[in-house]
Amino acid sequence: MRKIMSMFCFLILLAGCSKFLDKKPNQSLSVPDDLSDLQMLMDEVNKINGEDPNALIMAADEMYISLQALDAVGYLEKEMYTWDPDEVFMVDSDRWVWGIKYSHIFRANLILENLDRIKRKPGDEAEWKNVKGQALFLRARSYFLLANIFTLQYDPATASTTLGLPLRLEADFNQPTRRHTLQQTYDRIIADLKEAIELLPDRPLVVLRSSKPAAQALLARVYMSMRDYENCLKYANDCLAIKDDLIDYNGGEGIAQGGTYAFTRFHPEVIFESLALPASSFYYATVDSVLYDSYNDDDLRKTMFFAGRSPIVPFKGNYASTAGSHFSGHATDEVFLMRAECLARKGQTAAALTDLNHLLVRRWKTGTFVPFTAATAEEALDLILLERRKELVFRGVRWMDLKRLNKEGRNIELVRNLDGQIYRLAPNDLRYAMAIPKDIIQMTGIAQNPR
Amino acid sequence: MKSKILVLFFLFAALSLVAQQTETKITGQVISEGDENPLPGATISIKGQSGAFTTDKDGLFSIAIKGTSAVITVTHIGYQKRTLQAVVGTPITIVMQKAEGEMDEVVVSTGFEQLPKERATGSFTQIRTKQLNEQVGTDVIRRLGTITNGVVTHSQRNPGTSWGMGFDIRGISSMTTQILRPLVVLDNFEYHGEINNINPNDIESVTFLKDAAAGSIWGAKAANGVIVITTKKAKANQKQNLDFTSNITIGAKPDLFYLKQISTTDKIDVEEFLYDKRYYDFYFDLPMYGPAPEVAHIRRSMEKGQISEQEGRSQIDALRNLDVRNEYENYFYRNYVNQQYALSLKGSSGTSSWLIAGGYDRNLTEVSGRYNRKNARFDLHIRPLRKLGLNISTYYTESMQLSGKPYYGTINTISGAISPYTRFADENGNPLPLYNKYNKGYIDTLGNGLLLDWLYYPLEDYKHVKDQTRIQDLNMVFGLNYRFTKSLQLDLKYRYEQQMSVSNLYQDVESFYARDLINRFSQINYTNRTVKNIIPVGGILDRTSAGLLAQNFRGQLSYHPSWKKHSLASILGTEISEKETDSHQFTSYGYNENVLTQVPVDFTSIYPNLVTGGYEYIPRTFSFGKTNNRFVSFFGNASYTYDQRYTLSISARRDASNIFGLKTNDKWKPLWSVGGAWQISKEDFYKLDWLPMLRLRMTYGLQGNLDPSKTAVITLQTNGINLYTGTPYGQVKTYPNPELTWEQTAMWNIGVDFNLLKRISGSIEYYRKNITDLYGERQVDPTAGIGRAIVANMGSMKGSGLDIHLNSINIDRRLVWTTDLIFNTNKNEIIRYRETPLLANAIAGAGVLGIPGYPAFGYFAFPWAGLDPNTGAPRGYVKGAVSTDYAKILNESSVSDLKYIGTLSPKYFGSLGNKFRYRNISLSFRFVYKFGHWFRKESINYDPLVRQGRGHSDFAKRWQQPGDEQFTNVPSFRYPVDTRSESFYNLSEVLAERADHIRFQYLNLGYNVEAGKGRLKTFRSFELYAVLNDIGIVWRANKAGIDPDYTGLVRPRNFSFGAKIGF
Secondary structure, three states, X not given: OHHHHHHHHHHHHHHHHOHHHXXXXXXXXXXXXXXXXXXXXXXXXXXXXXXXXOHHHHOOOOEEOOHHHHHHHOHHHHXXXXXXXXXXXOOOHHHOHHHHHHHHHHHHHHHHHHOOOOOOOOOOHHHHHHHHHHHHHHHHHHHHHHHHHHOOOOOOOOOXXXXXXXXXXXXXXXXXXXXXXXHHHHHHHHHHHHHHHHHOOOOOOOOOOOXXXXXXXXXXXXXXXXXXXXHHHHHHHHHHHHOOOOOOOOOOOOEOOOOOOOEOOOOOOEEEOOEEOOOOHHHHOEEOHHHHHOOOOOEHHHHHHOOOOOOOOOOOOOOOOOOOOOEOOEEHHHHHHHHHXXXXXXXXXXXXXXXXXHHHOOOEOOOOOOOOOOOOHHHHHHHHHHHHHHHOOOOOOHHHHHHHHHHOOOOOOEEEEEOOEEEXXXXXXXXXXXXXXXXXXXXXXXXXXXX | OXXXXXXXXXXXXXXXXXXXXXXXXXXXXXXXXXXXXXXXXXXXXXXXXXXXXXXXXXXEEEEEOOOOEEEEEEEOOOEOOEEEEEEOOOOEEEEEOEOOOOOOOOEEEOOOOEEEHXXXXXXXXXXXXXXXXXXXXXXXXXXXXXXXXXXXXXXXXXXXXXXXXXXXXXXXXXXXXHHOOOEEEEOOXXXXXXXXXXXXXXXXXXXXXXXXXXXXXXXXXXXXXXXXXXXXXXXXXXXXXXXXXXXXXXXXXXXXXXXXXXXXXXXXXXXXXXXXXXXXXXXXXOXXXXXXXXXXXXHHHHHOOOOOHHHHHHHHHHHOOOOHHHHHHHHOOOOEEEEXXXXXXXXXXXXXXXXXXXXXXXXEOOOOOXXXXXXXXXEEEEEEEOOXXXXXXXXXXXXXXXXXXXXXXOOEEOOEEOXXXXXXXXXXXXXXXXXXXXXXXHHHHHHHXXXXXXXXXXXXXXXHEEEXXXXXXXXXXXXXXXXXXXXXXXXXXXXXEEEEEEEEEEEOOOOHHXXXXXXXXXXXXXXXXXXXXXXXXXXXXXEEEEEEEEEEEEEEEEEOXXXXXXXXXXXXXXEEEEEEEEEEEEEEEEEEOOOOEOOOOOOOXXXXXXXXXXXXXXXXXXXXXXEEEEEEEEEEXXXXXXXXXXXXXEEEEEEEEOXXXXXXXXXXXXXEEEEEEEEHHHOOOOOOOOOOEEEEEEEEEEEXXXXXXXXXXXXXXXXXXXXXXXOXXXXXXXXXXXXXXXXEEEEEXXXXXXXXXXXXXXXXXXXXEXXXXXXXXXXXXXXXXXXXXXXXXXXXXXXXXXXXXXXXXXXXXXXXXEEEEEEEEEEEEEEEEOOOOOOHHHOOEEOOOOXXXXXXXXXXXXXXXXXXXXXXOXXXXXXXXXXXXXXXXXXXXXXXXXXXXXXXXXXXXXXXXXXXXXXXXXXXXXXXXXXXXXXXXXXOOHHHHHHHOOXXXXXXXXXXXXXXXXXXXXXXXXXXXXXXXXXXXXXXXXXXXXXXXXXEEEEEEEEEEOOOOHHHXXXXXXXXXXXXXXXXXXXXXXXXXXXXXXXXXXXXXXXXXXXXXXX
């Protein structure tokens, strides 16, 4: 009998201590241990490509929303629209841009930390570089969009003493949050993008993933926001050397046949697709009347972007053709305009106008476009800036332009008139750095942007 | 060999002949009523003869008497005395009825062993068939909550009610609502299947294991208590008999008018007000984004001059008398009818005994949905050798649930609730369309009549939507028992459980969902009037299937020696278990139910949406899931009793699991308990006649609580396939936290069992528990990028309470009256918590809170400073000063600025049952009570009123003009709505109400027809019963007329009647 008992115990022990307990508890769960696990985190497109800040559109001077509409959508969008100094973002900030963008930064950090740890396969070098490049791009882009909202205009003279963003470069969530300087913030964005450019492929699998031209287009935009036009020109050139497709609004590839939206999705101009977070007021908004009137009747953009001024219809020129939101990614038209502007600023008027006309001839009805000319570089620059505003409407770049152009004294004052109540945003107002959500201030003790 | 037996037989026969000639004996067997177990140790006395006799271990007796017959009296503890005539030569079977109000059952089951109650040190509550059957219903769990000592049912208002079982055993042992579920054990093994599979007629007993000594044998899953369900079993030497039960329950329609909703006329006024504020302009400008209410349409026609002012007014006024609740009552609701049938047959022969049982339930719900359930059970015990016993037990369940008509509140528009004046049919009963998604007029013209009808008809649509769930569950246990010696046994058990559940949501081509989707994905060529359908014109099927496979293997040695005054009962064993789940979900288009065909569609391309113009994929649900949880456990327990007076028990268990990221050393979690009992009344010095039984017991031990979803390493979860790249996409599921350990509950239990004046028996128990390493949400700065919180071991909590159970026999004559009182108290308090929320509005209102010194279900509220006399706005305080700066109140108050209202979970609860029996008639009824807690009542919120059309009847009590603040606390309607003002009002103290109430739970009238005689000769027993269930609240502390346990509709009263027949 003793024999039976000891046999029995032995059998049980054997079963218990072997591999029985090493089984994965949930097949859909994994600890990050190969490249595909890391790529998986960046392929969640509704997050990674769908959560750009809508405040950049709402606070700029591109759209008009009536008081009635703002009353209907709730106080927060009204505060965003009227540049409330204290509260622009709801306290539950993980649902708003601060938490969202930092969650993308967390993903990027997690991927970057694990890249050296994971199992490697022979011949996966290119894929490994691609994943690393995408992570760096994601981190840089997230910081850049946050900097647009939460910091003042970059100025090389004061950037080392101006409040920048808290830079988190590790996935460890126990690290305390503190604000870095604006100089450190931009240095980090630039360094990440430069490294990403070295790693990313020329062509992505789909434009929902970043690529070398995407990183170059973004870096050019970063330099433009810093008013470093020399470097902006360099990266715009590099980008266009790889990808310079433009679609012709008169028809052909990229133009939708019927339907609400003017363009097909993933058309050749798109370098990197990303959407702003939806906002209720986008439905109620009309395009700013001055801006609308600035389009020539032969300019196809007037009818392809807008279905007239009344009745209200959402913006049709969305490059992602997705209802309820706006495209805020990168496309070649923006890069051409960046290059044109930098050239004009360098005094290369002819070259600048060549780029501008190269773009605009594809925007006007065939046969109606008379190439623009300019007597001076300054004149060319004004032309380019106006066309930039018209071409990139609702693309989330206007807020950045307002900041940098006011810095050079263009004195653009924003005014809202809501049934007689006037709201103004003076050039270089401190409110160009929006208020950080209160709970973040309370939880971390970081400094609020000066008011 | 054969010859030897023959010789012996003849010898025996001859001897017995001799015996019969010289002595006269009465023989028979004493068995207990119901289960018909033999009763050993019953005392038999014979009239006119001195001395008493006892039955042997098989309940048999054989007593020599003078003469040929005698009047004998049989007594047994826990049973009613019986006196009857016994005749020599005719063996009799004496069926003993259980004593009324007897609560101490002889044996309790832990799922590992049967334990004599008088030797148990732990805390058990056992519910027997009889008590369970005082209520009637399809499921077993619901009725347990109201009759069990130490158990309280949840209120729908409390956090976490959607989890678990609908009740707590001795309060909560965790702050994570997902794991507040007690462990359910069916016939010795954890039951993973759907709990409603179990047919109440199959149940022999339900035992609640409430303290550590009782439950720690279940280890890491036992902290929330264990419910051990034992089904009726085949028993050795049972008589062959057949039992049949049938009952019908009829339930009233729910009272929709109990719901406190804004009146139709008030709602119309609000819609008119919003129309004047140009709120609905957007609906008319962008008609594809949602429907405007009918009143807005009428106002627009008036404004445009299409109808006259007078005409419009009269149209609007005609709507004021309507109430959509009448439409629901008339068209969708009915009385529900539940039918239940159960049949069981059992018998034994020689070395085997068996039981076959079947059950059938057929329910027609209040909205004409269906629920059918079939149960089949088979239990076989064989003892081929004296030392070897074999057992096979199978339990098979099949259930089918089918949707019916829409429930109240399920017909909505895309922006929210339908207006209360909505009609589903015209005067002649013809179905009316409801504009639930697009504005009236828009879809009528879109597509030039080339598309499918685009209207939604509430009266028709449900006929084309079939939501059906089928569950099949098979639970099999194979057991082997080997007796090495009388006191040493080996038990091997293997359990195999497989559950398959398939849900099909089939929306045929006539359903609005299918027509709308097909239309939206249509491409119209207006020139040649053709339509290209991207989605085939046909039905749409969404199917989810989920499989579960659980296997357990348990080996257990039992050693039960006794010598002189000592006795020991011990077990030692090990168990390996595995639970696998597997799920799969997909969508089929163009599905044809009759020929089972589908049409392939292209899920990988984007198509323009005809309404929004955006490009979209064809919607699909598609997923696979697989989980696998494994445990290896070792367990043992022992109890030693000396002279039936002193008992000492110990138990220990270690579990290891395959949970991610635990280091091997941490995978093993030791849990143990010790206990002692002292039967004082058996001491020589004990002389209290009025207290014939007195027993003290005390236990201490540890139980675990684990959440397999919480891991200590970072894990990623795949959410699906990115359609654009063809690669999987996913997210971080859990964040690394190497310190994470299991929750642990340490519990003390002190109990007294007593019997007073032989009339009152009962027990009083006091328990204290300390829960450490509570899982909780540690706040994280969102800048870290992982959301607002991560799971961590946050702190500790203590809980304590009293479980008092008294049974009294008030009258014991021809009329027997017994009372059964359960009185429980429970409280808990957070002792330590790693952090306190910084913002007061994270605490105010109702939630699971970690604030030291307060209960986990504490209710804090903002102090109220009345309504502003000029505007009717709610006022609170900022730094002691009256204020309407809601952003400051909500975001800058700290916890100390809040007012503590009380706890959301009852402090005192229990039930009072009474039972009368006169001859064959019995009447029992029970009240259930809960006291000492609070709830937050609902009130008007203007933001959902404006945006979603949902309003509360408090709208009528709102502040409207200066002076109103004297009479009302309901804020005025101010537009635009400041949602911060609403949040403040909702979280303020004025909405706190006392939740104390008493409920009349059920009333049961039974009639036991005298069977076995006359016309009922063929019947062994015949019982008729009628039950009124869920009678309703009889007293409540709140004056608002609210049932604190329900947020929506109150469960309606229902009436059952049935019969239980034995052959």
